[in-house]
């Protein structure tokens with residue numbers, strides 16, 4: 001086996017590449033990135049109609065980096081010439097970043113397992129990949145959640161179409177039923193309403209009524225605007241109840257959804273499950289414990305509390321009530337993790353001060369939280 005890398009990053013999405021860019025500023029540190037697909041694979045897999053919720057704007061240089069950027073001197077708005085990129089457009093931005101910074105990415109390389117080894121110099125991990133074993137002193141796990149669509153735990157859930165699939169966005173005949181009324185549910189509802197369908201959205205938590213300031217917990221401004229348009233069309237019905245069962249009648253071809261409170265709704269096409277993603281960490285799931293709230297338990301450098309040298313990056317990161325599920329949130333942890341790894345390996349990480357100056361190094365979480373007075 002080759003000598004160990006200092007850091008192996010698994011996943012070439014915004015979380016993995018953001019971590020790589022931060023590590024790249026540290027002298028004498030070796031790292032590599034592997035992805036089972038291509039750079040930005042998740043975004044390449046988005047249905048064509050899906051766009052970002054968080055706008056891009058080239059605010060760089062005036063104490064605010066473009067919300068969707070993963071490096072202080074880049075801006076998707078600038079490089080793409082658009083404010084709400086599609087998945088393919090954002091993948092183009094990511095590929096541009098890889099090219100510009102010459103990041104060492106190995107595509108089409110799937111990590112099957114990660115195993116700890118001990119040695120006198122502190123030990124590390126061997127990642128078993130589709131191209132062979134890769135020894136490394138530390139791992140940053142950045143595999144995202146998009147590959148794990150979550151469907152409701154109800155009888156008939158297998159009859160639904162998940163909102164992340166192209167079938168959910170394809171033209172539907174007649175009325176459309178959507179299970180889940182958060183961002184993706186209202187986004188796809190608006191899409192079908194614009195095509196002329198009537199749509200019923202079911203959600204027992206009725207997130208359309210929540211007006212908390214943090215978009216991790218309530219609807220983004222873009223979705224609220226879409227919601228106003230959809231309601232004005234009079235073809236959107238919002239039902240504050242969950243689906244209890246989904247049944248398909250083979251004779252009529254119709255699908256019937258029964259709600260918690262016994263209401264029955266039917267449609268000609270499979271109901272759309274806009275029920276998000278599962279944050280299972282795949283090959284490293286057992287190398288983290290879970291908090292009482294079900295989140296991967298992390299120390300204050302986003303390191304597993306039971307697997308030293310294994311770090312988590314991306315939307316599954318959570319500290320108490322703070323959810324890092326948007327790029328502008330989790331990108332701030334990349335430089336913090338890189339600095340912790342640099343310190344552990346005895347490397348000089350002062351170049352990360354630039355990230356801190358740009359507001360892209362989030363180490364003091366007491367400053368986080370979204371509370372807007374107006």
Ligand SMILES: Cc1cc2nc3c(=O)[nH]c(=O)nc-3n(C[C@H](O)[C@H](O)[C@H](O)COP(=O)(O)OP(=O)(O)OC[C@H]3O[C@@H](n4cnc5c(N)ncnc54)[C@H](O)[C@@H]3O)c2cc1C
Nearest residue numbers: 011013014015036041042052053054111143144314326327
């Ligand atoms: C419809 C939709 C709209 C969204 N809109 C926004 C938005 O407006 N703003 C925002 O900030 N966020 C948005 N998000 C969330 C955002 O897309 C995710 O938070 C982001 O993709 C997470 O980045 P990541 O790098 O952690 O994961 P990903 O981008 O999913 O990248 C993970 C990579 O890991 C690779 N991988 C996985 N497992 C392995 C393995 N075992 N071995 C090797 N490689 C592996 C995958 O191929 C993939 O390329 C949206 C999400 C969705 C679904």
